[in-house]
Amino acid sequence: MKPFMYQDALRKRRISGRSLAFLLRFQVLLLIAIIVFLSMFLPIVFPSMRDSPTTLLYSAASCSIASSIGIYILRGIRNYPGVEESFYAVPAFCVAYGILLVMLILFRIPYSRLLLTSAFAASILVSFVIHTLLRRRILLRIGVVKEGEYARLIETPGVEWRLLDTPDAPLEGLNSVSVDLWSDLSDEWERKLASLALQGIPVYHSKHLRESLTGRVEIERISENNFGTLSPLYAYMTAKHAFDWIAALVALVALLPLLIVVGIVIRLDSSGPVIFRQTRIGYRGRPFKVYKLRTMTVARHVDQSAVRDAAMTKDNDQRITGIGRFLRHSRVDELPQLINVLRGEMSWIGPRPEAEILSRWYESEIPFYHYRHIVRPGITGWAQVHQGHVADVAQVREKLNFDFYYIKNFSLWIDFIVVMRTIRTMLTGFGSR
Structure with missing residues (x-):
């Protein structure tokens, strides 16, 4: 199937921004329901738990807040294309639950360790499942600067590509912009890209974007990792x-x-x-x-x-x-x-x-x-x-x-x-x- 035919097929089942907002609220409510269920189910499965009903109530409320924060942290990554979006689920909930744990200890609020751990694991699992289900239902629109190496990028299916001939090209409806940062960009383009970044519009290096979309690293040359070395951590x-x-x-x-x-x-x-x-x-x-x-x-x-x-x-x-x-x-x-x-x-x-x-x-x-x-x-x-x-x-x-x-x-x-x-x-x- 040609890229544009594939894009047309995806466009027919594209999830709208309003639907995404609804799904975001649904994910929050789903996790709250799971946490409430865990607060009632865990004491039955583990009778040795000595957490009082008050402690379980505080823990369930705190975990619900932490999971909601984690989801809203992830919301800002929805425009990031490809496999790397799912990389951030664990760090996002680690941050949210880390803040929660500090607050609970700082203010000496009683909490259930088992419920906290279970809610954390459930949040990551639910987020990953929803991401997997939605990843192919969302059609991203990405602008491509016609400088340097960009021809292979726009051959990648699953994205609606829009070529940007000049810095003044319209950007309405675009989720992000891609550019070959290794190319010799004009002063006008460098000013424009800097301005876009300041406006909060994601600007991605085309090589890294292609890797994220395909989950592959091309082997024309050995590629260093994100720490600038060929050796793993x-x-x-x-x-x-x-x-x-x-x-x-x-x-x-x-x-x-x-x-x-x-x-x-x-x-x-x-x-x-x-x-x-x-x-x-x-x-x-x-x-x-x-x-x-x-x-x-x-x-x-x-x-x-x-x-x-x-x-x-x-x-x-x-x-x-x-x-x-x-x-x-x-x-x-x-x-x-x-x-x-x-x-x-x-x-x-x-x-x-x-x-x-x-x-x-x-x-x-x-x-x-x-x-x-x-x-x-x-x-x-x-x-x-x-x-x-x-x-x-x-x-x-x-x-x-x-x-x-x-x-x-x-x-x-x-x-x-x-x-x-x-x-x-x-x-x-x-x-x-």
Whole structure:
């Protein structure tokens, strides 16, 4: 579908400003109702709670105010296009609930810790769900300064683009303005853009805007992160690694009965080992053995080309067993990789590790491919929830764009989004082969 045809389709179901205002009030009322419900439900589920009815009342009222503040903080981000809008849900509610906590402690107002924590989590979850439902229903109108690199930007679908030929071009109805800040702008344009920023009209760098709209970083050159370095934040990487280990240990113990049952079914379904082992390339380019539940029939290969071909999973692959198709669809076959997480070779979230033979091939064909190994590979990842499973070089180039975007924005917020989208992927089977 051509961009303008796509825009026409979206325009028919575009949400108006009045509807958005209604949805904002609806979200506030919904969260207040959830908080009131939690204040009555939690004491029933947790009889050990010793919070008095007065404390629960104060807590519910305070949480309602904090959630409302968080929603109105997010309201100012609604004009920000693309995936990055959802990045701000957690910080917005952290600010609102942080202010609430300070006020409660400062004025010594009694409060329920459990209700406060539950209301905070509910606020983030509701905000994320509503954002996901609305993101494709809102058509943004963005003005594009016809200077520098702008042609590729206006090819991006889902936005109504309006080219601005001169600084005096009309701006009525525009949500924001995009410009290539690396281009040699005239004095008139620089004055105009500065004036727009002072008027509160968002002005975005076209490269960053394209990345946010697509969730990808183009690989013509390696792109630094927002801190001006190619390296991810090692402080967050260390904290994430510790959390990964603890969560993997708990999950492996809890899921062990399920893994035993599935292992028995695999052995009954076809001959061969229960666990599939394969050498893949991981953190900092180091090879390691990845563990998965076997989902294919066992075959032997002789020449190198056959080995590489066998490492690729194709659409409607005839090697997939009966139980294997279900395991792939539900992603249950990935659970043994919790062992890799415990061994420090993988993370819960990160670029998916490729088979060694494929990784070496991709490195010879694609510039900067090995840069994806700067973070630990993951059981799930940003590329997987957007693109699914791919194998050929052209698709891997596209996948690498998503991997670079994840590395550039390496943080708690993008990991949270991956978790939420992974749940949707497991329910729908998106991208499985």
